[in-house]
Amino acid sequence: MTSAYESDIVAWAGEQARLLRAGRFELLDIANIAEEIEDVGRAEQRELMSRMAVLLAHLLKWQYQPERRGNSWRRTIQIQREQLRRALKKTPSLKTLLANEEWWEGVWGDAWVEAARETGLDNFPEACPWTFAEIMDDGWLPAEEGGNKHSEVAASNKTWY
Numbered sequence: 001m002t003s004a005y006e007s008d009i010v011a012w013a014g015e016q017a018r019l020l021r022a023g024r025f026e027l028l029d030i031a032n033i034a035e036e037i038e039d040v041g042r043a044e045q046r047e048l049m050s051r052m053a054v055l056l057a058h059l060l061k062w063q064y065q066p067e068r069r070g071n072s073w074r075r076t077i078q079i080q081r082e083q084l085r086r087a088l089k090k091t092p093s094l095k096t097l098l099a100n101e102e103w104w105e106g107v108w109g110d111a112w113v114e115a116a117r118e119t120g121l122d123n124f125p126e127a128c129p130w131t132f133a134e135i136m137d138d139g140w141l142p143a144e145e146g147g148n149k150h151s152e153v154a155a156s157n158k159t160w161y
Contacts, residue, residue: 056111063142
């Protein structure tokens with residue numbers, strides 16, 4: 001037998017909300033409500049990861065393809081930084097991810113793959129060479145390949161948050 005949760009999640013959600021508002025707690029689908037609440041948190045985490053990967057991919061492209069730099073890339077970098085700031089302000093608990101090395105490795109991997117796909121290059125660093133402060137600084141963009149001594153030093157003193 002298929003439950004309302006499995007057959008029509010929108011109808012199920014509406015019914016669960018009505019039951020909550022009516023105080024009919026004994027009729028609630030607690031297990032699936034808990035799953036949906038956890039999914040909300042995971043969705044926020046995925047959005048943060050996706051935005052950071054897009055930002056890092058564009059910073060890589062900026063650094064490794066200086067001849068293709070333009071306002072479009074600059075706007076994308078600016079927009080992603082602003083959206084990341086908003087997400088972290090709206091959901092401060094996401095900041096814990098910024099201290100998670102495994103999360104950063106995943107974000108960097110996604111950014112690396114995206115930048116490689118879009119540029120045809122595969123000579124990017126294995127690990128992110130920039131600090132979180134640099135990544136989020138509206139006045140900062142990476143220098144051309146090999147020319148960013150500040151980032152080389154920063155990579156050895158990485159502070160993500």
